[in-house]
Amino acid sequence: MGLTLRERSIRNKSAHALHKAILHWTKHNFMKIVHYNEEIAEACLMGAVTFDKKQLRLIKTYHKDLRGNTPQEPLDLIDSKFKNIQ
Helix, strand or coil, X not given: CCCCCCCCCXXXXXXXXXXXXXXXXXXXXXXXXXXXXXXXXXXXXXXXXXXXXCCCEEEEEXXXXXXXXXXXXXXXXXXXXXCCCC
């Protein structure tokens, strides 16, 4: 699915709403998990997704392409450390 919401098409019609909901939840809630317990937050990340603490975002890194470039896809997070964890 990735960290970027693609245009809705016939191929991804059934998964589009789910993908949109997952990205929204992650953007608004991942930092709550980080503030609660950073180890749990790290355990939630799978595959090639990492957490950038300095820029407060998740980054998905893809394999190198034929030109040697390593594409990355960021998802900026909303820091809600002053809100209650629910």
